[in-house]
Amino acid sequence: MKQRVGVEPRVGVAIVMVSLLAWGSASAVVSDADILNDARTTHDVVTAGLGTQGQRFSPLAKINTKTVKGLVPVWSMSFGGEKQRGQESQPLVHNGKMFVTASYSRLFAIDVKTGRKLWKYEHRLPDGIMPCCDVVNRGAALYGNLVIFGTLDAQLLAFEQDTGKLVWKEKVDEYSAGHSLSAAPVIVKGLVVTGISGGEFGAIGRVEARDAKTGKLVWTRPTVEGHMGYRYGADGSKTEGGVSGVTNASWPGDLWKTGGAATWNNFTYDPDTNLIFVGTGNPAPWNSHLRPGDNLYSCSTVAIDADTGKIAWHYQTTPHDGWDFDGVNEFVAFDWKGKDGKTVKAGGKADRNGFFYVLDRGNGKLLNAFPFVNKITWASSIDLKTGRPVYVAENRPGDPSAAADAKKGQSVFSAPSFLGGKNQQPMAFSPQTGLFYVPANEWGMEIWNEPVVYKKGAAYLGAGFTIKPLHDDYIGVMRAVDPVSGKIAWEIKNYAPLWGGALATGGGLVFYGTPEGHLKAVDAKSGKELWQFQTGSGVVAPPITWDQDGEQYLAVVSGWGGAVPLWGGDVAKRVNFLEQGGSVWVFKLHKS
Ligand code: CA
Ligand code: CA
16 A cells, blocks of 8 residues: 555545546446456346356346246337347346347347337448348447447447447448458457458458457457458557468468458457457358368367467367358357366357367367267267367368369268358356257258359359258257267257257256247256247347346347348248247246
8 A cells, every 4th residue: 555655646546536436346337347247246247148258157046947937028129110130139238227239230228127218229231231141230248338339331339328329439341341240249358359240251350359448449360370460559550460370371372361260259258268269250262172271260269368369279170161160159168077077167169060169268179079969961070189070071062173064063961051050049058057058950951162253242152052951840959968978968859940049047947049939948957848938029049137126037139030041041941931020028027
């Protein structure tokens, strides 16, 4: 304590008090501590994932296996307008307000107890935006007195939580080159961290960290090997922050310049290791015969040091991808107890390619890998020693240049389909059961390669495809996955593909939604269905729960859409009876 020496320390004390008023954790503002503690504090939900580690577990237990049958709606609010389509957003709750994003880059602030709309923002979108997979948004971020979200024309905007007044606006990239923003940003020690969509257009994936209070860039990190990262000073200076990897080490010729590896889904952040875990999309183009090599850092989990923006480690789930197996699935921190009984600070990932991976989250070392879907054609297994897949060579789509007319390579049937064993819908982990709850899908595709040349702003695939169901009675399947044994503890089949996320609770429950419109509660241990509610449109978003003045509340967004109706081939036809919508529902226990 140095308070009693001269005049300066008093100034210091005054500054501390001002900063407490502005950024303290007491009430109106969201502090760094609020964000780091989000998983444990039940009175608010201030991050995507109910905690930056992404477990989507709430310790709340008032709604439990015994009481859940008394769960009733409190209010519902429509997003209104003619703009519906897919609603993939996770709401946030803070200081009596709910902040929820909607399709077409809209943001709503709602009184959490009454459902009264406080303000809304509708982004004016230009013609010619190119979101690959519907006009979705997965949620906002909260920091200080701000609510921040990304738009389909690749801008990042920050508003005052109380008034909806725009505080800052930054262009992340050119929408005309295929860029868009759809993920919920993550706040890491005062930085707002986001990625970029556009891998289907050859856009280079990257991670950006900005000062959350001003929107000014702090560092960037490209996710294609060979590209330079940068650091930015408060004075606007820009300095080189090192090349990602080694140019041409995993890419031939100039292909790394349009290499894809988009960073379009939500990230997680682990304070134990100070690492941001970023999932990366497919290498571009899809036709793998044009780009021999591993094509780093596509289809990977990339761990980035939050302070320096440097890559600490990477783990590539699908080296030299030929199936559009974007490795964007969230990497969820948890304590893994190996068969030797030792606990490892690990992370789990249910990859689009159909395998579930457990890695040491400090160094990226593979600890376990096993299928979480029934049919995988592209690889027979993952070699636990080398960490690499054992490919089934004949199940890679053929090289078009080997065909007689050099126009269409040999078509193969692949499973999973490119929409994946799991897609954007986030899983949950319960420390009580030790199980991951994975909204999975069983489907396949006919896929073939074609010649393709890069053209800015045009689809850069070099592939054709048709998605097909594998079973008559279901595509979706909610699975409880044991990360130690690799076994499925239980499963619940669902006719339509599952596209919403999961929530696990201290009440021994797992909540998830279905495209058929139901929000369901099931027993986390047995998978027994205990409660369901029809929300009026398909649920393709993850539920949340929190404590409001001593009562446990639950919320989920409803509104069918996303990639399935747009890209689903035969599956899209099979589920074309589903209706669009756009609303948020809130529930609590009925008072008898
Ligand atoms: Ca919280
Ligand atoms: Ca992709």
